[in-house]
Amino acid sequence: MRFINTLAGLAVVTASVLTLSGAALAADYDWTFQTSETAGEPGFINKQKWAENVGVLSGGRINIEILPIGSVVPHTDTLEAVGSGILQGHLTDPSYFAGKDPAFAMMGNLVGAWSDPFELLGFMQSGGGNELYSELVEPYGVHFIGAAATEPEAFVSSVPIRTVEDLKGVKLRAPEGMVFEIFSKAGASPVALPGSEIFSALDKGVVQAADNTVFATNQALGMNDIAHYPLYPGFHSLPLIDISMNKEIWDGLPEDLKAILNASVNKFCFDHIYSVRKLDAEAVTKAKANPEIEIINWSGDERAKFRRIAQDEWKVWAGKSDMTQRYYDAVTTYLTGRNLL
Secondary structure, X not given: OHHHHHHHOXXXXXXXXXXXXXXXXXXXXXXXXXXXXXXXXXXXXXXXXXXXXXXXXXOOOEEEEEEOOOOOOOHHHHHHHHHHOOOOEEEEOHHHHOOOOHHHHHHHOOOOOOOOHHHHHHHHHHOOHHHHHHHHHHHHOEEXXXXXXXXXXXXXXXXXOOOOHHHOOOEEEOOOOHHHHHHHHOOOEEEOOOHHHHXXXXXXXXXXXXXXXXXXXHHHOOHHHHOOOOEOOOOOXXXXXXXXXXXXHHHOOOHHHHHHHHHHHHHHHHHHHHHHHHHHHHHHHHHHOOOOOOOEOOOHHHHHHHHHHHHXXXXXXXXXXXXXXXXXXXXXXXXXXXXXX
């Protein structure tokens, strides 16, 4: 696979960079990339490590400053900011751009599709996902370097939700768009709230549950201490991480730096996934030590029921544009061919 082959060639690329002449090493690329996390979150820290790695691999020729969500522009506006050069790149969830094109919602978070990040990355690498996403962002003046992913997101709940049936009538926080519609079709009463308001909404009983983020982050934020029935492993959400940069800048880069950036993204995929897995495992152990917390793990049958509800909504979104239909066709072909659908 390209995924492994690129990593295997990383040492060769690095060696060639470190033996370049002093004149070549003097080249300077100073960029700012905005992320979709707040400073201190595991994802933000891992993205900072990615930028540091790019600096090392490039022999100091590339310097990337990683900024937290909203530092330069709102998280929904980084696509245009990267294309116009206000930012030189971003590492973010494409779902935030669903208002610009419904294909971003499907590609960013195909709810119910993936139970493991390597399933999603496999589709991106060998199922046509990379090509479709590149085609989607190019008109915005953006070059898609590559995709990463995190672990399936856990689900925060103050009431026990052991089955799909238990979702009925539950007031839960969900982002607008496909996720919102799927939970509604499953019988829940979704409420659109920004992530910053989830804790207080749960604490005050405005909502009873929330689609938020990975278990480790929920635990660190104290979510499980006020909502004692987290669902883990997650059954619904596994967002894509889009790592892109300004296309004009990319086109002007020498080939060795393009190779370094490509290889660095593939390394980041592994580093980020296994880092979050370790943090999740530690957080689960900590949560289990609290007798008030009950971690609920849905059965395979219940996960399949939720997926069938999600699939019906995929079909609805597939009809929204030519790109959503092409993505739907590609992803369902991939899932079917691997007995994942």
